[in-house]
Amino acid sequence: MDVPGETADQRRRQLTRRPIAAGVAIGAFAVLAYLYVPLPAPNIAAPSEGDCVELTLFTNGFHTDIAAPVSIFPEAHPLRRLYPDAESFLIGWGEERFYFSDGTDVWLGLDALIPPSPSVMHITYNAPAVAAYLGPNAETHVAVSTEGAASFVAFVDRALVLDESGDVIRTSDGKIVGRSSFLRTRGSFHLFNVCNQWMARALRAAGININARAAWLGGPLVRAVEETGRTSCAALQRPR
Numbered sequence: 730m731d732v733p734g735e736t737a738d739q740r741r742r743q744l745t746r747r748p749i750a751a752g753v754a755i756g757a758f759a760v761l762a763y764l765y766v767p768l769p770a771p772n773i774a775a776p777s778e779g780d781c782v783e784l785t786l787f788t789n790g791f792h793t794d795i796a797a798p799v800s801i802f803p804e805a806h807p808l809r810r811l812y813p814d815a816e817s818f819l820i821g822w823g824e825e826r827f828y829f830s831d832g833t834d835v836w837l838g839l840d841a842l843i844p845p846s847p848s849v850m851h852i853t854y855n856a857p858a859v860a861a862y863l864g865p866n867a868e869t870h871v872a873v874s875t876e877g878a879a880s881f882v883a884f885v886d887r888a889l890v891l892d893e894s895g896d897v898i899r900t901s902d903g904k905i906v907g908r909s910s911f912l913r914t915r916g917s918f919h920l921f922n923v924c925n926q927w928m929a930r931a932l933r934a935a936g937i938n939i940n941a942r943a944a945w946l947g948g949p950l951v952r953a954v955e956e957t958g959r960t961s962c963a964a965l966q967r968p969r
Contacts, residue, residue: 773936774834774874781962782878784871784935786928786954787819787860788947791832793819793928795871796856797894801878807889807897808852811910815854820885822927824918825849828911829901844957849900850888862904867951877936884934888914888927895921925950 752957757894785796796819802809808818818914824841827834828849840846853859857868873881890898890913903909921942929941939953954960 740872768940770938771936773880773934774876775936776872776874776877776896776959776965778959778964778965781872781965782873782875783871783962784878784881785856785868786871786951787857787863787865787868788946788951789865790867791861791946792821792823792863793826793925793947793950794819794851794856794860795928795931796820796860797881801875802882806882807891807895808885811897812854812908817854817856819853819856819859821851821913821924822848822888823851823924825900836886841918842920842923844917846889846918846941848914848916848918850885850914851903851909851911852897853903853905855908859905859908867948869951869955870960870962871886871932871935871937871954872939872962872965873935877934881931881935882933888916890915 753917774780782798787794787796791825796817798817799809799815800853802818810820821828824829825847827837827841828851830837832838853862859894860868871931897910900911900913903911916927918924923945925944925947926941929939932939933941937954937959939950939957943950944953946952
């Protein structure tokens with residue numbers, strides 16, 4: 730039934746808007762479901778008394794690095810060969826060009842979100858002192874089991890690109906003069922795989938049950954880890 734005064738063009742525009750609006754609504758629902766529908770908890774043993782390793786997260790609110798003791802890496806690991814005198818590694822991941830920069834170029838940051846954006850790992854050693862380059866305003870310990878620590882190392886290994894000799898590929902010096910490197914890695918940096926989401930996935934690999942998909946900023950990532958209660962090996966020690 731025609732509405733008085735309604736033209737054929739008006740009716741066509743109304744009919745066109747309906748599927749567009751429905752498509753937008755379905756798309757928004759799909760994105761929200763992807764980001765926030767809970768995933769199964771990692772199938773990794775929890776830490777316990779006598780079976781606990783502490784990692785440490787450092788963040789400036791935007792970017793996050795993780796410190797791990799060298800002892801959880803095999804003796805012949807390429808990172809140990811790169812820095813044989815290290816006692817701990819401080820590891821970060823990000824988009825190559827933006828990570829190289831001082832982080833103040835907004836357009837460079839926006840461009841990093843458009844794939845394909847090549848990634849690099851930043852590696853330095855002997856945290857927490859070297860974490861000062863971040864200007865960290867928050868940090869937290871992360872308690873994992875030896876199984877979780879091994880799974881974390883495996884996650885790092887899957888990211889690293891090695892040469893024919895099994896060594897890491899340095900793309901340039903890192904942000905700490907004389908004791909850091911940028912290393913070639915697999916994986917594209919984009920809106921749904923930013924540095925903190927990568928870090929959250931590394932933590933899930935270690936057995937920490939957090940939402941990695943929505944971990945865009947470092948501050949909320951640290952708080953999410955703290956909410957799990959997995960922040961201290963000392964708390965697992967039974968009173969004598």
